[in-house]
Amino acid sequence: MIAGTRGSRLALVQTDHVINMLSGICDERIERRIIKTKGDRIKDSQLYSMDSKGLFTRELDIAVLEEEVDLAVHSLKDVPSDLDPELVIAAVPPRESPNEVLVSRFDWDKLPPGAKFGTSSLRREAFCNHHQKNFKMEPLRGNIDTRIRKVMEGEVHATIMAEAGLKRLGLEDYIKKRFTLKYLTPAAGQGALAVITRRDSELRKSIERITHYPSQQEVTAEKALLRELGAGCQYPLGVIARTSNGEINLYAVLLTKDGEILKKVNVKGSVNKAEDIGKKAAKEMEDYI
Numbered sequence: 001m002i003a004g005t006r007g008s009r010l011a012l013v014q015t016d017h018v019i020n021m022l023s024g025i026c027d028e029r030i031e032r033r034i035i036k037t038k039g040d041r042i043k044d045s046q047l048y049s050m051d052s053k054g055l056f057t058r059e060l061d062i063a064v065l066e067e068e069v070d071l072a073v074h075s076l077k078d079v080p081s082d083l084d085p086e087l088v089i090a091a092v093p094p095r096e097s098p099n100e101v102l103v104s105r106f107d108w109d110k111l112p113p114g115a116k117f118g119t120s121s122l123r124r125e126a127f128c129n130h131h132q133k134n135f136k137m138e139p140l141r142g143n144i145d146t147r148i149r150k151v152m153e154g155e156v157h158a159t160i161m162a163e164a165g166l167k168r169l170g171l172e173d174y175i176k177k178r179f180t181l182k183y184l185t186p187a188a189g190q191g192a193l194a195v196i197t198r199r200d201s202e203l204r205k206s207i208e209r210i211t212h213y214p215s216q217q218e219v220t221a222e223k224a225l226l227r228e229l230g231a232g233c234q235y236p237l238g239v240i241a242r243t244s245n246g247e248i249n250l251y252a253v254l255l256t257k258d259g260e261i262l263k264k265v266n267v268k269g270s271v272n273k274a275e276d277i278g279k280k281a282a283k284e285m286e287d288y289i
Helices: 011-024 058-065 122-128 143-150 163-168 204-208 212-228 273-288
Strands: 002-005 031-034 069-077 088-093 100-104 116-118 135-137 158-162 191-197 236-242 246-256 261-270
Touching: 002 011, 002 058, 011 031, 011 143, 011 163, 031 158, 058 191, 058 246, 069 261, 088 204, 100 143, 100 163, 116 143, 116 261, 122 158, 122 236, 122 246, 158 163, 191 204, 204 236, 212 236, 212 246, 212 273, 236 273, 246 273, 261 273
Parallel strands: 002 031, 002 069, 116 135, 116 158
Antiparallel strands: 069 191, 088 191, 100 158, 236 246, 246 261
């Protein structure tokens, strides 16, 4: 069995995590194959200023379709809502933290107006503006280690990153502050992994066995909202679904780039109605997109 992956340290760690889970349920030897994506090659653009659909996933998905690899491991937030019909998300392992964190030498409340804030995320930029931070926004791309280094060397004063990536790489010491999910609402699917395979793959049933149902239902609701709205990273939209006691609670907030809140929604329901919950939330937001 061959697992396709990007070549970043985080992607390799995530893929090894999936391989270890699969190795525990099947006897087949699993190797990984590194495939470079368009997103890895473009280093100097804001993500929201380009067509970013499949930017970090397309080449891997093509490798799965062409049977060069049997499966691909993605950060789920990078997976387009309209996946190729011949592909399927066969598994969503247990989700890591979806929260956002501050990486900086400064406390969040001590960062002065005009401080250089590095980000390529319109959503994060909008939330900074919403909290009236008045930062000087600077493009910041690259893998996790690169972005941390640029902050620590003073190229920018601060950045916001997904806590999941730092935890998976053992870099929690760089976390200055952990934001609540409503103060700084994450991107759909943040903290979760997606294991992609061909819809007709003989390995699909084996791969499905590593799915964590609550995590799967959370991201199903979040991605359903995005798909129904036709919204990607070109919109400052945060969404998070959480499961508890057989219920799922989805919270979403849409902002302007300047930080004005256009619409907030909160939808609850049975955990097995995740898709419907996402669609219902989208219906409440559609007039604001």
